[in-house]
Amino acid sequence: DTGVSQDPRHKITKRGQNVTFRCDPISEHNRLYWYRQTLGQGPEFLTYFQNEAQLEKSRLLSDRFSAERPKGSFSTLEIQRTEQGDSAMYLCASSRINGRTGELFFGEGSRLTVL
């Protein structure tokens, strides 16, 4: 059983550049989540998809952030005009609709460093 896969694992960029992260969920999972984790903090919810529909977005998700899941399979998270405060680990997770409540399967994360 392949787990949640994220790419790239680490991205270093200069302030003002755009970055995109990709997440491939577990194949039979129709729910997909993006979380962000900064040093010393727990993961913070960003957004959630059920199949291709984006059903929930956090107020943390500014308009520089956009997430898509065009065919209900993989997802991308794009950050435009990056700022140093965007430096964090971006975690993707997936789950099944009829899975155990709150049981998310996380990927290893994509670490973003904005210089």
Add this chain to the structure above:
Amino acid sequence: DQQVKQNSPSLSVQEGRISILNCDYTNSMFDYFLWYKKYPAEGPTFLISISSIKDKNEDGRFTVFLNKSAKHLSLHIVPSQPGDSAVYFCAASQDYGGSQGNLIFGKGTKLSVKP
């Protein structure tokens, strides 16, 4: 304003003894609570959960206790093993029956189990 608080950043216990990790919450609307475990360079993994209608849930060496009146939950690990050394995150949800993945995490407690 932290809705889920883990006030102990770290805990050290001897192998074979009990580990008790604590978590407090402020939002009385939370209806589901979870514990996740995280090893370095890996994503968090689900450990155990409890619904707000229960006060205890047990799974092998792991037991979660919920005290709703005190807005407090704890994770007991008995007996502790060196492989349990990890960061433990407490999480809560107020979306039971909805996305079930918009989780509010605490900052985590780093458990070290010494041989």
